[in-house]
Amino acid sequence: MSAALPAVGDVVAEREFRITRDALVRYAGASGDFNAIHYRDDVAAAVGLPGVLAHGMLTMGAAVQPVVDWVERMPGAKIVEYGVRFVRPVLVHPTDGALVTVRATVGAVDESLGIVRVDLAVTAAGATVLGKAQVRVSLGS
Amino acid sequence: MPVNPDLAGRTFPPTAPYLVGREKVREFARAVFSESPLSLDVAAARAAGYPDLVAPPTFAVVIQQASLDGLLADPDAGFAIEQVVHGEQRFAYTRPIVAGDELRGTLSVTSLRSAGGHSMLTADTVITDADGETVVVATSTLVVRGEE
Numbered sequence: 113m114s115a116a117l118p119a120v121g122d123v124v125a126e127r128e129f130r131i132t133r134d135a136l137v138r139y140a141g142a143s144g145d146f147n148a149i150h151y152r153d154d155v156a157a158a159v160g161l162p163g164v165l166a167h168g169m170l171t172m173g174a175a176v177q178p179v180v181d182w183v184e185r186m187p188g189a190k191i192v193e194y195g196v197r198f199v200r201p202v203l204v205h206p207t208d209g210a211l212v213t214v215r216a217t218v219g220a221v222d223e224s225l226g227i228v229r230v231d232l233a234v235t236a237a238g239a240t241v242l243g244k245a246q247v248r249v250s251l252g253s
Numbered sequence: 254m255p256v257n258p259d260l261a262g263r264t265f266p267p268t269a270p271y272l273v274g275r276e277k278v279r280e281f282a283r284a285v286f287s288e289s290p291l292s293l294d295v296a297a298a299r300a301a302g303y304p305d306l307v308a309p310p311t312f313a314v315v316i317q318q319a320s321l322d323g324l325l326a327d328p329d330a331g332f333a334i335e336q337v338v339h340g341e342q343r344f345a346y347t348r349p350i351v352a353g354d355e356l357r358g359t360l361s362v363t364s365l366r367s368a369g370g371h372s373m374l375t376a377d378t379v380i381t382d383a384d385g386e387t388v389v390v391a392t393s394t395l396v397v398r399g400e401e
């Protein structure tokens with residue numbers, strides 16, 4: 113496709129996820145990560161945590177989905193790299209869960225390589241939970 | 254229990270082959286809030302040029318986890334899962350994982366250093382398909398908390 117290149121600062125996707133305790137159990141089964149701090153309050157408390165936490169990899173996995181949707185609308189484009197730092201845990205309330213918001217913005221464009229870096233701002237309870245969350249997308253030829 | 258400094262530079266044997274199932278891809282996709290038709294609808298995946306359902310980008314963690322289990326089970330590792338906090342994660346893709354792939358992960362400890370009573374361990378898991386081609390490299394940095 114010869115569509116115009118995205119420009120630095122463009123917001124390519126925004127999305128919210130409600131991570132509930134049910135979602136944690138679902139992710140535990142899907143991923144095989146059955147660490148009990150992700151579903152048992154007593155275990156979380158015993159290791160000094162303020163409560164049950166979301167799997168970092170669940171937050172990472174959900175945060176990239178709006179970028180996946182954006183990439184799939186561009187024929188030939190694909191994700192070539194995705195990385196995050198886990199800077200703050202997502203505390204999941206027993207009934208209300210946790211609302212995670214994702215805003216994906218173009219952070220850099222390399223025209224010669226056809227690579228766009230998309231930066232993810234991922235927050236829960238008003239605080240950033242993933243640091244340096246970056247997706248590199250090849251726009252294809 | 255301190256992390257064994259000899260782990261630095263070590264490469265572990267490959268994990269047992271993992272056959273990526275179509276329903277496992279759907280299950281994982283739903284668990285990470287995917288709405289991608291390529292992960293849920295075989296006809297949509299084939300129309301986009303893939304042989305079967307396309308796994309979400311972080312699906313590679315399933316194979317990476319198996320490779321980390323091999324590290325943790327090693328009696329020489331010197332630390333236990335309870336001490337570990339996930340610090341950073343990165344995936345570098347050659348191509349997406351698709352249902353039907355038979356994957357193995359080979360883990361190498363690329364860096365090990367101590368910082369304020371903790372250890373920071375970085376490991377690359379090279380995930381290859383049945384032809385031995387690299388599909389994705391998963392890199393994890395683990396913070397191993399000291400005992401006190």
